[in-house]
Each structure stands twice: as structure tokens, then as C-alpha cells.
Amino acid sequence: MTIFAIIGHLAATTGGFNLNDMPGGAGRMDVLCRSVNTALFLSHDLRRDVTVYLVLLGGTDAPKTIMFSGEKVRSLNPDERSAGALVKKALEIPVGEEFRESTRGVYVRRGGLSRLLGEHTFAVLDEGGEDIASVTSFPEAFLLSDHMDFTPEELDLTCDCPRYCVGPKILHADHTITVLLNILDRRNAGQ
């Protein structure tokens, strides 16, 4: 199992946003949708052993966390609107402290990063970290930020996590996930 959590600092927490304006009105929800895509899609297949958490911190009903299970998700296509439509449905249902399924394989609950950090062992993917090519053993979960830097509070919460970067250039969160999964694919295949 590989887990990714992406923090959406401005991302909508109610379902009223417009799928035609995910970068604007939905608080850069496009970044999170592309991250769902890169974490879960293979060519003509899904990565059934990957789970994605979207930590949504924007709007009046924050924080909420949406979980996409690669094992169970259905009705997900690679385009941004497809993931966005599933996020929108998840944000339209009544939500409590425990995960509730909104569509097949997609779940939503209240709460944010601090709760996730107590549930999984995370590394942080960030430009200032150690080059992942030289890391021999990874934790099960990887934390990324959207288009914004981690806040001082988030840095404080994750101060004990190892920090890795994926190369000499600073990449978008979704591109970073692709590079990391390629490294894991190669190691799992003994390459």
C-alpha cells in the first residue's frame, strides 16, 4: 500500500463550486484532481494499491479530508472534471468525524492533517529534502502541498518526518507523485 496526502490550502470544503472554475472558485482544486489522476492511473488500469487523501482547508466548513481508494473506486476517469465531480459529490453529503462513502471508493470526514499524521507514517515530499534516489527505505505515506508552501503550523506538525525531493527541479505536486511512483515501480520490479 502506498498513500499520498495532498494539502489544498484554499480548496473548497462545500460542494457548491463550479467544475468549470476549479482553479479559481474551488481554490486550486485542479491541483488536487491532477494529483488523484497521477496517483491512481496506469495506462488502461488503476493502481489498486494506492490511496489518496485530499486535505481541504478552504471555505467555511474546513477542515475536511476526502479519501480515494484505488482498490474500490469506480466511475473515475483521468480528466480533471471526473475527479472534481467526485470531490463535489463528497462535499455535498452530511459529514461527521468518521469516513462516510459518497460514491464507490470515495469517502469524506471532518478533520485534517494532524489526524492523518496519527494514522500513518509519513515522509514529506518537499524541495528542500534529501534526494529520493539515494533513499533506501520509504515509509508507507507521502505528504505534499498544493501550489502553496507548507504553513509554519504544518512544518511544526511534520518536523519529525523525513523530507525528500525528487530531483533538481521544483515540480508540481502531481508531477512529484509520478516521479515517486516510477521509483517505487522500479524498486518493486528489482530495477
Added chain:
Amino acid sequence: MTIFAIIGHLAATTGGFNLNDMPGGAGRMDVLCRSVNTALFLSHDLRRDVTVYLVLLGGTDAPKTIMFSGEKVRSLNPDERSAGALVKKALEIPVGEEFRESTRGVYVRRGGLSRLLGEHTFAVLDEGGEDIASVTSFPEAFLLSDHMDFTPEELDLTCDCPRYCVGPKILHADHTITVLLNILDRRNAGQ
């Protein structure tokens, strides 16, 4: 300079398509838009040394080729709709045999793969190729297919090109571009 060309076997060649239905009515234009994203975007920057060709083969006005110049493009955001809107504008202008600029850094002309193959030295990125990790010298240009396999005619046109894969899993075209650029970034940085 690094060049990517992605063949859109069903991709629209007229500008009448709906940005809300790029996977369907526009012939998987979403794949091509994500490929523009992964080829050109760094975090808070663009890859100014990358050029992307989209070879559009769908509809009644095929073939057409759209070129995105990383050096010159403006008004491009990372979301699929942003690249899609620039493609749509390119397909709405009268087009001839030579590239004509439709918006800043975006150009369109008639013609397809065979013409491109005469202009650049290509490698093909395809699942059956040699693992790119073991390749020591790359050509300037890389050819990918969208969600469909290369046709027999395309395979014939590219039979003299080297063929590379990017790892043990079969990836989408846009993810393949991300992995390849990471390898080039690392080599350019001496890693």
C-alpha cells in the same frame, strides 16, 4: 531544446468542441492538454526550453499540428481547460501549410506526423522499448501516442527511430513525459 510530439488519434481538428467535454466530444483532447501541462510546467515556472507538438487526427479537417513553444507561450495555466482553450482558439483560425500563431506562443498548421519526422530526430516512447535508464544519449525529440496504440502506418513511419520505455509499468503519455523530463533534469544537473 527538448521536443515532445503527441498523436491524438481522435482529437478534434475544428474549434467547435466543448471545453466541458474534452474526453468525449473533443476526442480525448484531455490527454493532449495534460501532456502540454507536464511538458511545460515547473512549480511557479515554465520549461522555456521545451516545445510540444500536438498531432490532431480526428474529425473532418485532419491532419493538423499545433505547436506550444515553452519559450514564447503566455496565458497558459496548468489546468486542462486552459490548454484546451488555447487549442480551441488555434483550431478556429484559417490555417495553411506553414505555422501561424493563434495566441502568443501557440501555432497551428496543416500536416501531421510524416512532416514532423522530417524536421526533427525522434525517439519513440512506447512500452516495448529499451529502458530509458540505460540509454546514454537521447535525440532532441520524443514521440508519444495518446490513449490508443500507434497505428501500423505510424509504426512504419517510425521504424528507424529508437524506442524507449520509462519503467516497468505502462503509463499515460503525460506521466511518461514527467518521468522522462526528470531523467533529463538529473542528467543535466550531473546527478
